[in-house]
Amino acid sequence: MIPARSFEGKKVALFGLGGSGIATARALMEGGASVVAWDDNPDSVGRAGSQGVPTADLRGQDWSDIASFVLSPGVPLTHPKPHWTVELARAAGVEIIGDIELFVRERRWNGSDAPFIAITGTNGKSTTTALTAHILASAGRDAQMGGNIGRAVMTLDPPGEGRVYVVECSSYQIDLAPSIDPTAGILLNLTPDHIDRHGTMQHYAGIKERLVAGSETAIVGVDDSWGVQIAERLERAGRKVIRISKRLPLADGMFADGQDLMQARDGKVSRLASLEGIGSLRGQHNAQNALAAVAACLSVGLDIEEIQAGLRSFPGLAHRMEQAGRAGKVLFVNDSKATNADAAAPALSSFPRIYWIAGGLPKEGGIEPLRGFFPRIAKAYLIGEAAPAFSATLGEAVPYEISGTLEAAxxxxxxxxxxxEHAEPVVLLSPACASFDQYKNFEVRGDAFKAAVAAIEGIRPIGGTR
Incomplete structure (x- = not known):
């Protein structure tokens, strides 16, 4: 745990008592702050109280002696309407921050030189975060990974010699971190997302931009117009900017050329690393993730040999194009995290011959946006509530069966x-649906897929490489 000593002697109000909220409250208490915490869920309040966190309804507090208000990132700050606690804090003139802001203030207060890599973007955040931490760890660094993935940021180990922080940041978290200042900040991409929470695409993009605007080195994906504009603004402001592209040959920056990761600098182009044969990093989307991780690791002092070794040993993330096993020439891939059509597209674009398991609780638009990938699909196996609608979309374009259950599929x-007869046919679970009609969440669905795969005769587990 990182004690929040920069808040010693201060009274701090906190709302949101899930796991990260309780961890944040304890970090504040460990640092000497006086904490009063609350939640709209009585069970959460009771659980926090049983763990020694002081609780009281914030409606009855005297806000004049509260120095800071720490809000859970899942609680509305601006849209569709500010939470009642936000209105109380604003009326009292109390700053509203989150746990990422506590972390960055504590790092500054400690005078720590431990590098801090922060990652955001609409897609690819978790893979890039895990990949960056893996490369650092494989090179012998103490990589502390957390934030929007894994551990709550204040539960990471305190700054120390050889320690590097790798933190995934959602837009909600950045919105509550006004002074975020990474050593290397990564903005992968921007497409419309969470507009109900942020109001407009411009506001959403502006929040994401804050992370790289405060970075010593800003690593910005320029495959969308938002990233192009942000990179230009940062450069005009005097920031060090590294542009990355999964498909564009850049005059200055890093880009993918097939499976090669290239660097353009001072009119010269050189090969940095290769993704050839790395099964956990297939596809253009993973080329973008890898470029960002390479740029970040170079910025904190790793050499390219260490980075290439880390790329090759990366096992991938569970439920995100996770290689579940191989039986003969058949590869089994668990992409259960793909809960809508857009999320399924990267996996469908990564394999030439697919036996596709799809379905579940359908999302708006169904699988019509995936029609361009239908020629890659040898056959579809449809499960859950979406099966009738998906079969109508597939029609005569793709052979299919309605399997019903995942195990049968x-x-x-x-x-x-x-x-x-194909050299490497792929059985791919990439459902393009939520899981809730049959499973508690996508993780449980993915685990069920892996259990069914493990029962296949002749199956053998595989690591991150082919």
């Missing part, structure tokens, strides 16, 4: 793929 897809 895996069995049938495995048998059909084994008879395929």
């Amino acid at each position: 895996v069995r049938h897809a495995a048998a059909d793929a084994a008879a395929d």
